[in-house]
Amino acid sequence: MNDTPDRMLPNDWQDLSPMIDQLLGAPPEMRESMLDALAAGDRERRATLARLVADCERAMPLLERPAVERFDEFLGEEPAPVLPEVLGGRYRIERELGRGGMARVYLAEDLKHDRQVAVKVIRPELAASLGSERFLREIGIAARLRHPNIMPLFDSGDVDGLLYFVMPFEAGQSLRARLDRDGPLGVAEALPILRDVARAIAHAHQHGIVHRDVKPDNVLLSGNAAVVTDFGIAKAVLAARTETGTGPITQTGVVIGTPEYMSPEQGLGDPAADHRSDIYSFGCLAFELFTRRPPFTGTNSYQIVTAQMSTPAPALDASRTDIPAGITALIAACLERDPAHRPQSGAELLAALENTTSATPSRSRRHGKKTVVGALVVTALAVILAALFLRPAGGPVSVVVLPLLSRGGDSTQALVAEGFGEDLAAALGKVPWIRVVSRIGASGYKGQGNIDPRATG
Numbered sequence: 110m111n112d113t114p115d116r117m118l119p120n121d122w123q124d125l126s127p128m129i130d131q132l133l134g135a136p137p138e139m140r141e142s143m144l145d146a147l148a149a150g151d152r153e154r155r156a157t158l159a160r161l162v163a164d165c166e167r168a169m170p171l172l173e174r175p176a177v178e179r180f181d182e183f184l185g186e187e188p189a190p191v192l193p194e195v196l197g198g199r200y201r202i203e204r205e206l207g208r209g210g211m212a213r214v215y216l217a218e219d220l221k222h223d224r225q226v227a228v229k230v231i232r233p234e235l236a237a238s239l240g241s242e243r244f245l246r247e248i249g250i251a252a253r254l255r256h257p258n259i260m261p262l263f264d265s266g267d268v269d270g271l272l273y274f275v276m277p278f279e280a281g282q283s284l285r286a287r288l289d290r291d292g293p294l295g296v297a298e299a300l301p302i303l304r305d306v307a308r309a310i311a312h313a314h315q316h317g318i319v320h321r322d323v324k325p326d327n328v329l330l331s332g333n334a335a336v337v338t339d340f341g342i343a344k345a346v347l348a349a350r351t352e353t354g355t356g357p358i359t360q361t362g363v364v365i366g367t368p369e370y371m372s373p374e375q376g377l378g379d380p381a382a383d384h385r386s387d388i389y390s391f392g393c394l395a396f397e398l399f400t401r402r403p404p405f406t407g408t409n410s411y412q413i414v415t416a417q418m419s420t421p422a423p424a425l426d427a428s429r430t431d432i433p434a435g436i437t438a439l440i441a442a443c444l445e446r447d448p449a450h451r452p453q454s455g456a457e458l459l460a461a462l463e464n465t466t467s468a469t470p471s472r473s474r475r476h477g478k479k480t481v482v483g484a485l486v487v488t489a490l491a492v493i494l495a496a497l498f499l500r501p502a503g504g505p506v507s508v509v510v511l512p513l514l515s516r517g518g519d520s521t522q523a524l525v526a527e528g529f530g531e532d533l534a535a536a537l538g539k540v541p542w543i544r545v546v547s548r549i550g551a552s553g554y555k556g557q558g559n560i561d562p563r564a565t566g
Contacts, residue, residue, distance in 0.1 A: 131411040132162045146377050190233050190271060197266045200228050216278060231272040248274055251318060251340055258309040260338040284328035292401050296432055299398045304462045305335035311455030313340050314384045323390035324370040368410040369403040373446050376414035385448040388458060392443025399429050404444060435465040505544040508537060511560060
């Protein structure tokens with residue numbers, strides 16, 4: 110290893126490593142623009158990135174392998190933090206439950222309330238770079254969220270530099286474990302889960318909290334409900350990191366998300382990424398529920414981000430023909446590259462899901478429209494034939510065209526039905542012996558089903 114200072118890894122190399130991986134995998138003609146995007150106006154960071162990329166390409170002994178391999182080796186398997194037997198004077202640690210890029214999770218006994226809880230301890234090297242007061246303040250804000258589909262936060266604290274937060278311990282499995290065990294879910298199984306996750310997202314967004322890492326691993330199946338964990342944690346870490354002056358964190362899987370579930374703007378480190386990133390992540394999760402795989406995959410973050418930016422999301426109905434057309438259209442909208450083309454809020458996402466049933470088989474939009482139009486043509490012919498048989502000798506036949514209803518919940522089909530109703534009324538009005546009456550009055554029946562024709566007449 111070269112020991113000269115200008116060849117040592119920078120202090121924030123863990124943050125830079127995924128950026129370097131992206132730059133090394135990019136075509137040379139794209140690197141300048143990618144450097145600008147990844148540096149986000151920080152000239153010093155841009156220069157550091159450019160130097161490290163150049164070092165990699167000169168095949169220095171330290172940097173002679175692909176960045177994703179080099180930095181993974183440097184990160185290694187960090188030793189478990191040394192925890193006191195009773196954390197914070199209250200939580201007796203029993204055993205480790207799991208670990209992620211940001212924290213280790215432990216099963217603990219809450220001595221005050223005699224209950225089992227899950228304690229998440231932030232990785233020591235990450236905690237060392239955070240402003241603990243700001244982190245705990247932000248955690249306190251997230252702890253105010255109260256919703257049946259959001260895992261509550263009981264407590265948080267700082268013990269000798271170890272930052273932790275406490276949640277209920279749920280013995281149920283994660284959605285990830287369910288998918289690994291059972292494979293893709295049926296429509297009747299998946300829709301309640303998607304609605305629960307959407308309810309959690311909608312509630313959090315209404316309170317100004319973005320998740321930034323919606324994925325099956327962060328959804329727990331508890332009883333008959335799906336519960337989303339870790340709301341507000343990413344924001345707490347980002348805010349605490351910014352306060353210390355060490356800059357935003359962009360290490361894959363630590364804060365901004367997991368590559369397979371990150372929106373394109375997240376993958377590029379866009380500081381303007383907002384709550385609509387959660388909508389994109391929801392689309393990835395929903396896609397995986399029906400296929401057992403996220404829409405975009407790759408061997409490293411650069412491949413995944415590149416695919417997101419250059420390739421349309423695969424069509425869900427190419428592999429599943431039993432999914433309601435409204436769901437396939439909604440997932441496709443969530444996976445739009447441009448945030449402006451996605452559902453614009455969690456509330457809008459939830460409304461679309463609640464208007465969808467599991468009874469309508471999925472087809473492509475073209476086939477769905479053909480089905481609707483075919484049914485409407487039959488309806489129009491039936492009206493005309495009935496009018497022919499009922500035509501009185503001395504005057505016209507009076508008819509009213511009620512608004513047509515799409516029972517499948519697909520917004521595209523609903524628009525087709527509404528437009529065809531107007532066209533049908535106009536076409537019938539051109540027949541000399543048919544009089545279309547009360548078109549304004551008929552509009553009052555919009556959205557109603559099971560109408561009694563005689564009572565309406």
